[in-house]
Amino acid sequence: MxxxxxxxxxxxxxxxxxxxxxxxxVKISRVIEQDGGLVKLQSDYDKIKRDNLQFQLNVSKIDSEILEIQTKSSELQEKLYGGSITNMRELTAIEAEYNSLSNIITEKNQERTNALSQVSDTKESMEKMNIDLDQIKNLWREKKKSLLKEKSEIGKRFNSKLKDRNQFIxxxxxxxxxxxxxxxxxxxxxxxxxxxxxxxxxxxxxxxxxxxxxxxxxxxxxxxxxxxxxxxx
Ligand SMILES: [Zn+2]
Incomplete structure (x- = not known):
């Protein structure tokens, strides 16, 4: 040769x-940059937390809507049984409105049940993710140390080997x-x-x-x- x-x-x-x-x-650098996957997990967690808050707000909104309709419905009930109505047509109209409000309340209660289960589903996910996050944070602390060490050693070895190329080049x-x-x-x-x-x-x-x-x-x-x-x- x-x-x-x-x-x-x-x-x-x-x-x-x-x-x-x-x-x-490069692989180690990338893992360190992404904090061993913690960056993504944390952002997933934050998203679910925002969703959970949104669902809670939704429950409150439905609650206040139900309250408003119930108040109106009680007023109608008072009118209906208060004996102040003498006109048949007015009675029928109020009865119809009362029934329609009752239907709306039933619908709103169903909406409320759905919203509540969204709140509890997201809360459950948050709890699970919290456990994962804690575990990964603990593991990552040690892992990061050893990766940083390995990265700096590879960097040093690489630079010294890079100089060895010249004798061949x-x-x-x-x-x-x-x-x-x-x-x-x-x-x-x-x-x-x-x-x-x-x-x-x-x-x-x-x-x-x-x-x-x-x-x-x-x-x-x-x-x-x-x-x-x-x-x-
Ligand atoms: Zn060939």
């Missing part, structure tokens, strides 16, 4: 480690290095592969004899048929 190919292989091994560390670093011609970077990104961290039994170990395809000859005779690494991998013996 010539010097360039061997520098590429070493660089690739290093870059694979670096990219794993980077993925872990300086042995690789600029054009080849550019292609290497492009292929590494495009092919999930594989830019150069060894050829075993005339097979490109990246594509798992047998290479034409011409390509094998080219690889053996070229002073620079050559690409496989698919153009995805540099080849080395």
């Amino acid at each position: 010539d010097e360039i190919a061997s520098a590429l292989i070493s660089l690739q091994e290093l870059d694979q480690i670096l990219s794993k560390q980077k993925i872990r670093f 300086e042995k690789i011609p600029e054009d080849i290095f550019k292609d290497y970077n492009r292929l590494f990104k495009a092919n999930n961290g594989i830019a150069i592969v060894t050829v075993k039994r005339d097979i490109c170990q990246g594509c798992l395809v047998k290479l034409p004899v011409g390509d094998i000859d080219k690889m053996k005779n070229s002073s620079l690494p050559v690409l496989c048929n698919s153009g995805k991998h540099f080849l080395t013996e």
Whole structure:
């Protein structure tokens, strides 16, 4: 294996480690940013709390509506049985209004029952979520500490390994290095592969004899048929 190919292989091994560390670093950062899922849980909880308040207000509103209708209904009842009505038509009208108010009260009571069950459903959810939130908060406190530590260690290791790249990069011609970077990104961290039994170990395809000859005779690494991998013996 010539010097360039061997520098590429070493660089690739290093870059694979670096990219794993980077993925872990980004993942940890994201978890920390979202406070281990607490941000979402808290916002879900706040939403249910607002709903619960809204349902409570709704119950109060229905209560005052019922009270108002009941007052009106009592007034009508007094009129009906107070003996002040002498006119038959007026009596029928008041009776009709009284019955209609009674129906409205029945409807309002049904509305009230529904609203009350919405209040109790949301209250129950809030209680459950409160228990979850407490548990997760406790767990998260410890977890966050260890994640912050891991994040800072990965950061340090990454930076020191990043410097190690230079010793390989300086042995690789600029054009080849550019292609290497492009292929590494495009092919999930594989830019150069060894050829075993005339097979490109990246594509798992047998290479034409011409390509094998080219690889053996070229002073620079050559690409496989698919153009995805540099080849080395
Ligand atoms: Zn290939």
